[in-house]
Amino acid sequence: MGTEDLRRARTNVRANVRRVPGPCAQWKDEDADFIREVLDLVGDKWSVLIIGTLADGPIRYSHLADAIPGISQRMLTLTLKHLQRTGLINRTSYPEVPPRVEYALTELGTSLLSTVLALAAWSADHHAEIRRRQAAYDRDTGG
Amino acid sequence: MGTEDLRRARTNVRANVRRVPGPCAQWKDEDADFIREVLDLVGDKWSVLIIGTLADGPIRYSHLADAIPGISQRMLTLTLKHLQRTGLINRTSYPEVPPRVEYALTELGTSLLSTVLALAAWSADHHAEIRRRQAAYDRDTGG
DNA sequence: CGGTATCCCACATGATACTG
DNA sequence: CAGTATCATGTGGGATACCG
Numbered sequence: 001m002g003t004e005d006l007r008r009a010r011t012n013v014r015a016n017v018r019r020v021p022g023p024c025a026q027w028k029d030e031d032a033d034f035i036r037e038v039l040d041l042v043g044d045k046w047s048v049l050i051i052g053t054l055a056d057g058p059i060r061y062s063h064l065a066d067a068i069p070g071i072s073q074r075m076l077t078l079t080l081k082h083l084q085r086t087g088l089i090n091r092t093s094y095p096e097v098p099p100r101v102e103y104a105l106t107e108l109g110t111s112l113l114s115t116v117l118a119l120a121a122w123s124a125d126h127h128a129e130i131r132r133r134q135a136a137y138d139r140d141t142g143g
Numbered sequence: 144m145g146t147e148d149l150r151r152a153r154t155n156v157r158a159n160v161r162r163v164p165g166p167c168a169q170w171k172d173e174d175a176d177f178i179r180e181v182l183d184l185v186g187d188k189w190s191v192l193i194i195g196t197l198a199d200g201p202i203r204y205s206h207l208a209d210a211i212p213g214i215s216q217r218m219l220t221l222t223l224k225h226l227q228r229t230g231l232i233n234r235t236s237y238p239e240v241p242p243r244v245e246y247a248l249t250e251l252g253t254s255l256l257s258t259v260l261a262l263a264a265w266s267a268d269h270h271a272e273i274r275r276r277q278a279a280y281d282r283d284t285g286g
Numbered sequence: 287c288g289g290t291a292t293c294c295c296a297c298a299t300g301a302t303a304c305t306g
Numbered sequence: 307c308a309g310t311a312t313c314a315t316g317t318g319g320g321a322t323a324c325c326g
Contacts, residue, residue, distance in 0.1 A: 026210045027192060031263065035191050037273070038266035043186035045299075048178050049170060061308055067169045072300055077309060085284075087276030098307045099306090108269060108276075115265045120174065122258045123181035126251060130180070133230030133251075141228075188319075204288055215320055220289060241287045242326090 041086060041112075046071055046079045048116050051105065054089060055113055058104035088112060184229060184255075189214055189222045191259050194248065197232060198256055201247035231255060 042048050046068065053059065053067045065076055080103060083089045088109035094100040105113065185191050189211065196202065196210045208219055223246060226232045231252035237243040248256065 027195065027212070031195075031267075032192060032212075034263045034266040034270065035195070035259075037270055038262050039186065039188075039191065041266075042262075043182065045182075048182065049175060052174075052178070053170065065308095069170070069175075073309070074301085074311095075299065078299090085277055085280040086273055087280075093308090099309090101308060108272065111269070112265060115261050116178075118258050118261060119181050119185075120177045122255060123177040123184075124174075126254070127177065127180055129251065130229055134228055137228040137230075208288095216289070217291095217321090218319060221319090236288090242289090244288060 041088075042116055044079065046075055047083060048120075050076075050079055050083065051088065051109060051113055051116065054103060054105045054109070058092075058102045061101050061103070064103065083109070184231075185259055187222065189218055190226060191263075193219075193222055193226065194231065194252060194256055194259065197246060197248045197252070201235075201245045204244050204246070207246065226252070 042051070049068050049071075050064065053064060059067070061076070061080075064080075065071060065073065068076070080089065080091070084091050084103075087106055090104050090106055092102045092104070094102070185194070192211050192214075193207065196207060202210070204219070204223075207223075208214060208216065211219070223232065223234070227234050227246075230249055233247050233249055235245045235247070237245070
């Protein structure tokens with residue numbers, strides 16, 4: 001990314017902050033709220049993994065548990081409820097024996113999916129550089 | 144978003160999951176790692192707000208504290224160190240009295256900024272719908 | 287001014303056991 | 307199969323005081 005891009009990015013962001021009296025910018029309350037809102041949604045340990053798994057189509061509770069290594073029943077249930085409450089996923093239970101329950105992304109959830117995958121892509125693009133810089137920092141700092 | 148978009152989104156994401164034997168997809172370890180990595184970076188309470196504030200240009204420690212309502216000195220220092228270690232921001236201290244320290248986004252940080260702002264924009268676009276759905280869920284569930 | 291050091295706690299998550 | 311209920315715990319983060 002060149003200097004010009006950096007300038008453009010700053011200009012774009014500057015539209016999101018408010019000039020307050022004096023030399024210092026401050027977050028508009030609502031913008032900070034939006035950031036907090038989306039972080040509450042996907043900032044936890046499991047939401048994004050669940051959303052990503054559901055991208056493959058409707059899937060049952062037990063298959064979600066299999067697809068997401070390390071998740072506990074408790075956290076799977078809790079996170080699913082959270083996502084359902086927010087309208088990101090739908091829960092459909094079929095009155096059969098044995099019981100069957102399927103979860104699926106809503107359109108809202110799908111629209112969020114693309115955005116968080118962009119974040120994951122950023123991580124994939126830069127994780128090598130990140131590791132290099134962390135190692136350098138630790139070397140300079142720790143010894 | 145229409146059905147066609149939804150299908151496309153699913154197709155895009157399906158490239159990120161691995162077909163395992165049997166009917167169920169599972170996260171590739173490295174993809175889950177990328178998600179965890181970026182969540183560790185920006186999933187906390189203050190990182191994104193700091194990054195967004197720095198978008199306005201280099202800024203001093205005390206001005207950061209003013210620009211981000213509610214942050215404690217401890218968390219400001221801690222989060223700045225974290226972001227610096229990852230290479231998202233630079234710290235420059237000027238040997239004057241009184242001391243002056245400025246923080247600025249690196250190009251890496253700026254590239255992340257655009258992506259997290261997309262998330263904030265998603266939140267801004269959908270927060271009304273989200274609130275509606277949460278209220279409906281609570282009504283249906285709670286009473 | 288720009289931090290550290292220390293104490294403290296709420297809460298997110300995990301483990302385990304039980305149920306319709 | 308698809309959950310609940312209960313207990314245990316690690317830690318993210320706030321408050322406060324102090325330091326170069």
